[in-house]
Amino acid sequence: MPEAAQGTSRKRLFIGLIAGTCVLVCTLLALLWIVPYVGLRNIHPAAPWVLGLLLGALLLLVLWASLGLLFSVILPWHLPLAKRVRGVTVKLLVPMMSLLGRALGFSKEDIHTSFIKVNNELVLRELGRFSASRILLLMPHCLQNSRCEMRLTHDVDNCKRCGKCPITGLLELRDRYGVHLAVATGGTIARRIVVDKRPKVIIAVACYRDLSSGIQDAYPLPVYGVLNDRPFGPCLDTTVALDRLEAALQRFLLA
Ligand code: SF4
Numbered sequence: 001m002p003e004a005a006q007g008t009s010r011k012r013l014f015i016g017l018i019a020g021t022c023v024l025v026c027t028l029l030a031l032l033w034i035v036p037y038v039g040l041r042n043i044h045p046a047a048p049w050v051l052g053l054l055l056g057a058l059l060l061l062v063l064w065a066s067l068g069l070l071f072s073v074i075l076p077w078h079l080p081l082a083k084r085v086r087g088v089t090v091k092l093l094v095p096m097m098s099l100l101g102r103a104l105g106f107s108k109e110d111i112h113t114s115f116i117k118v119n120n121e122l123v124l125r126e127l128g129r130f131s132a133s134r135i136l137l138l139m140p141h142c143l144q145n146s147r148c149e150m151r152l153t154h155d156v157d158n159c160k161r162c163g164k165c166p167i168t169g170l171l172e173l174r175d176r177y178g179v180h181l182a183v184a185t186g187g188t189i190a191r192r193i194v195v196d197k198r199p200k201v202i203i204a205v206a207c208y209r210d211l212s213s214g215i216q217d218a219y220p221l222p223v224y225g226v227l228n229d230r231p232f233g234p235c236l237d238t239t240v241a242l243d244r245l246e247a248a249l250q251r252f253l254l255a
Contacts, residue, residue, distance in 0.1 A: 014114035017097045022066035029059045039235045079091040082185045086122045090219045112212035119215050123222045132178035136199035140206045141185040142238045152183040203248050205240045
């Protein structure tokens with residue numbers, strides 16, 4: 001399937017799951033109000049209304065977040081406080097959407113990939129441009145050739161630039177634009193690198209699973225995700241399309 005068509009179908013899946021999640025949560029919240037209403041009067045005459053107001057506020061929050069997200073993705077419209085939409089999406093809607101998607105039989109890969117696609121669109125809309133020193137290219141360890149013995153985690157410049165893996169091209173990209181480049185073996189090291197470099201935006205390469213969890217872990221720091229290619233399966237001698245990475249870099253870099 002062409003990349004543009006794939007992107008559209010992933011977006012459609014995400015929108016469908018968000019809409020389903022919204023209906024489910026709103027129905028549950030409405031039920032939560034109706035059921036105690038029958039008995040709450042016996043505790044205090046005002047108790048049903050207090051509970052109703054609380055649940056009504058929650059229901060409005062879910063509706064606002066879902067509609068805000070749908071408008072942001074489909075149309076160039078923003079509801080009030082639209083900047084918070086990415087946060088509510090990442091923290092609240094995505095976990096629920098994942099559960100619903102799994103229950104409906106969608107694969108984890110489809111669900112996570114659709115989330116990454118929509119996250120990228122929200123990040124592109126939300127963010128401006130930054131100086132090179134505030135942009136971090138964060139790479140997974142599996143891009144390094146599995147037979148290479150150089151230790152890149154502490155210093156990516158230990159690479160001898162032999163050209164046997166994408167690290168050579170990534171170092172050239174770093175040198176051309178002056179951005180930060182780091183290789184992480186896991187979430188803990190990635191967090192340490194982020195604290196050390198203090199970027200305004202991370203352009204991260206990883207598989208769908210690590211990207212999805214990384215985007216959620218890093219929030220509120222924005223992460224633009226680029227999926228790696230896995231010609232030998234997960235975690236072994238993976239690759240990345242450097243032209244896509246460079247295009248993302250140019251989008252966030254001050255002219
Ligand atoms: S380019 Fe060569 S030296 Fe550098 S990490 Fe890859 S295999 Fe190792």
